[in-house]
Amino acid sequence: xxxxxxxxxxxxxxxxxxxxxxxxxxxxxxxxxxxxxxxxxxxxxxxxxxxxxxxxxxxxxxxxxxxxxxxxxxxxxxxxxxxxxxxxxxxxxxxxxxxxxxxxxxxxxxxxxxxxxxxxxxxxxxxxxxxxxxxxxxxxxxxxxxxxxxxxxxxxxxxxxxxxxxxxxxxxxxxxxxxxxxxxxxxxxxxxxxxxxxxxxxxxxxxxxxxxxxxxxxxxxxxxxxxxxxxxxxxxxxxxxxxxxxxxxxxxxxxxxxxxxxxxxxxxxxxxxxxxxxxxxxxxxxxxxxxxxxxxxxxxxxxxxxxxxxxx
Amino acid sequence: xxxxxxxxxxxxxxxxxxxxxxxxxxxxxxxxxxxxxxxxxxxxxxxxxxxxxxxxxxxxxxxxxxxxxxxxxxxxxxxxxxxxxxxxxxxxxxxxxxxxxxxxxxxxxxxxxxxxxxxxxxxxxxxxxxxxxxxxxxxxxxxxxxxxxxxxxxxxxxxxxxxxxxxxxxxxxxxxxxxxxxxxxxxxxxxxxxxxxxxxxxxxxxxxxxxxxxxxxxxxxxxxxxxxxxxxxxxxxxxxxxxxxxxxxxxxxxxxxxxxxxxxxxxxxxxxxxxxxxxxxxxxxxxxxxxxxxxxxxxxxxxxxxxxxxxxxxxxxxxxxxxxxxxxxxxxxxxxxxxxxx
Numbered sequence: 211x212x213x214x215x216x217x218x219x220x221x222x223x224x225x226x227x228x229x230x231x232x233x234x235x236x237x238x239x240x241x242x243x244x245x246x247x248x249x250x251x252x253x254x255x256x257x258x259x260x261x262x263x264x265x266x267x268x269x270x271x272x273x274x275x276x277x278x279x280x281x282x283x284x285x286x287x288x289x290x291x292x293x294x295x296x297x298x299x300x301x302x303x304x305x306x307x308x309x310x311x312x313x314x315x316x317x318x319x320x321x322x323x324x325x326x327x328x329x330x331x332x333x334x335x336x337x338x339x340x341x342x343x344x345x346x347x348x349x350x351x352x353x354x355x356x357x358x359x360x361x362x363x364x365x366x367x368x369x370x371x372x373x374x375x376x377x378x379x380x381x382x383x384x385x386x387x388x389x390x391x392x393x394x395x396x397x398x399x400x401x402x403x404x405x406x407x408x409x410x411x412x413x414x415x416x417x418x419x420x421x422x423x424x425x426x427x428x429x430x431x432x433x434x435x436x437x438x439x440x441x442x443x444x445x446x447x448x449x450x451x452x453x454x455x456x457x458x459x460x461x462x463x464x465x466x467x468x469x470x471x472x473x474x475x476x477x478x479x480x481x482x483x484x485x486x487x488x489x490x491x492x493x494x495x496x497x498x499x500x501x502x503x504x505x506x507x508x509x510x511x512x513x514x515x516x517x518x519x520x521x522x
Numbered sequence: 523x524x525x526x527x528x529x530x531x532x533x534x535x536x537x538x539x540x541x542x543x544x545x546x547x548x549x550x551x552x553x554x555x556x557x558x559x560x561x562x563x564x565x566x567x568x569x570x571x572x573x574x575x576x577x578x579x580x581x582x583x584x585x586x587x588x589x590x591x592x593x594x595x596x597x598x599x600x601x602x603x604x605x606x607x608x609x610x611x612x613x614x615x616x617x618x619x620x621x622x623x624x625x626x627x628x629x630x631x632x633x634x635x636x637x638x639x640x641x642x643x644x645x646x647x648x649x650x651x652x653x654x655x656x657x658x659x660x661x662x663x664x665x666x667x668x669x670x671x672x673x674x675x676x677x678x679x680x681x682x683x684x685x686x687x688x689x690x691x692x693x694x695x696x697x698x699x700x701x702x703x704x705x706x707x708x709x710x711x712x713x714x715x716x717x718x719x720x721x722x723x724x725x726x727x728x729x730x731x732x733x734x735x736x737x738x739x740x741x742x743x744x745x746x747x748x749x750x751x752x753x754x755x756x757x758x759x760x761x762x763x764x765x766x767x768x769x770x771x772x773x774x775x776x777x778x779x780x781x782x783x784x785x786x787x788x789x790x791x792x793x794x795x796x797x798x799x800x801x802x803x804x805x806x807x808x809x810x811x812x813x814x815x816x817x818x819x820x821x822x823x824x825x826x827x828x829x830x831x832x833x834x835x836x837x838x839x840x841x842x843x844x845x846x847x848x849x850x851x852x853x854x855x856x857x858x859x860x861x862x863x864x
Contacts (some may be wrong), residue, residue, distance in 0.1 A: 417644060
């Protein structure tokens with residue numbers, strides 16, 4: 211369903227162009243009050259994400275062993291999955307399930323914090339450019355174009371390779387600070403569009419000062435696309451972090467992220483397939499959950515997108 | 523005019539675009555007395571809304587109020603004020619009501635919060651007091667169950683209700699002047715009448731002046747005391763409302779009046795003024811209305827008419843004032859002749 215603003219806009223333009231017109235535009239009915247209906251996809255992906263976060267938070271309670279304990283370097287080396295070790299053990303006889311539970315903490319917290327950082331910086335930058343417009347906007351956007359021209363992965367590899375071993379905070383900061391460009395473009399475009407709306411003009415006509423304008427009128431109205439972009443970004447960052455760990459420049463040993471466990475197991479996949487398989491699956495499931503959740507969120511928050519999808 | 527609340531002198535607002543300079547408002551002067559209601563009438567694109575935005579200094583680049591323009595309000599020239607001083611005027615002393623209540627309200631806040639916000643911007647008031655003021659204001663503008671309505675979001679209200687909320691926001695600080703830019707255009711006819719009635723009622727109660735901008739002469743007839751007719755960025759006729767309806771002088775005003783559908787008159791087709799308002803980057807030479815005018819003669823294409831005095835408080839920018847006999851030889855307007863030739 212189209213919101214009534216758009217449905218009646220052409221009719222109103224028609225009425226406004228006619229002189230001394232007695233034509234009244236037909237009004238679409240107001241949207242029903244209350245919540246918009248959310249799809250089942252939204253709910254199951256949300257439950258899955260909740261579950262993953264719970265696992266990460268409760269890792270010390272859930273893990274049967276310490277993630278770094280070498281249980282029996284001779285007897286329990288490279289054990290396939292069994293009742294005692296559901297995911298098997300690795301070449302140092304560490305329990306893989308425990309390592310993965312703790313790995314979830316690293317993978318998820320790196321992804322969430324990096325995205326949070328990227329979204330914050332991107333929003334602040336895009337908001338500034340979009341709000342001031344004119345020359346400020348032009349300069350800031352050209353600067354952004356320059357930043358976008360830098361290949362992110364190469365930059366990350368260069369920085370992290372030079373700064374090795376990298377502390378976790380620095381890893382998050384590096385991923386976050388190279389990930390805000392797209393968000394800030396999106397925010398800037400949304401802000402430009404919101405700045406043209408009548409309620410912003412109305413707020414100016416009522417004497418609203420600049421800061422209040424941004425905080426109360428602009429930011430809340432551009433929040434939806436930011437939330438969607440950030441959610442979709444989480445999946446991306448998990449992949450990115452896994453990729454970096456795989457290259458050996460992400461989380462450092464013995465701290466394990468899913469990516470680095472996968473890296474450990476990939477050398478001898480045929481002999482000890484479980485070491486790579488389980489973290490691989492975990493990455494896939496998590497990325498899928500965030501991407502599906504992001505899409506469902508976009509559908510819920512942006513009715514145009516939904517209408518467009520259905521029409522197609 | 524010593525009791526004038528707002529006095530606009532020689533207002534020029536130009537827009538500097540790629541296709542040249544658009545002279546949207548080109549030398550407008552008028553005044554609004556305390557407690558008076560003035561109507562500003564004209565087609566889309568004639569400069570009404572830009573005039574209104576200029577008064578509040580809300581014209582944004584590439585638009586600019588040209589030097590030499592004066593907008594004297596309560597003894598101060600608004601053109602010379604800085605942004606901080608302007609903010610104290612906007613919403614507190616001069617308020618604006620917009621055409622489209624659908625989009626003039628922020629969709630993510632309740633209407634009560636939005637009215638309370640205006641209070642908090644302009645006075646040191648606690649959150650609770652501001653909220654109470656908002657609820658009170660909703661009651662004044664005739665919204666039933668105001669305490670509950672204040673907690674609703676704009677999309678939960680009907681168009682008429684929303685326009686009442688917009689009016690409440692404009693009036694909550696008790697401004698001296700309210701500029702209403704087509705306040706009823708987006709509403710159903712029955713609601714239009716209610717909103718106009720409400721504005722008059724509020725004027726009796728608060729004593730503010732109203733500058734009513736509209737393209738609907740029917741709206742003007744019932745609401746205002748004096749009418750200014752704008753065309754091509756200029757005022758082409760100004761008169762008391764009764765005078766204007768009884769003895770319109772400018773051919774454009776005549777055309778507007780003829781275009782109004784009336785009850786008890788059967789017509790197959792509605793009468794229109796041929797052609798459209800020319801683009802503000804290229805106003806015609808001479809009289810700006812001459813190519814659409816049924817009386818135009820050579821002088822009109824060459825000489826830009828001044829505002830001629832027609833009667834007491836009645837001026838018209840038409841050479842017919844000096845050569846009234848020519849009113850008899852009406853002909854097809856030039857735009858019609860051109861299009862029939864083509």
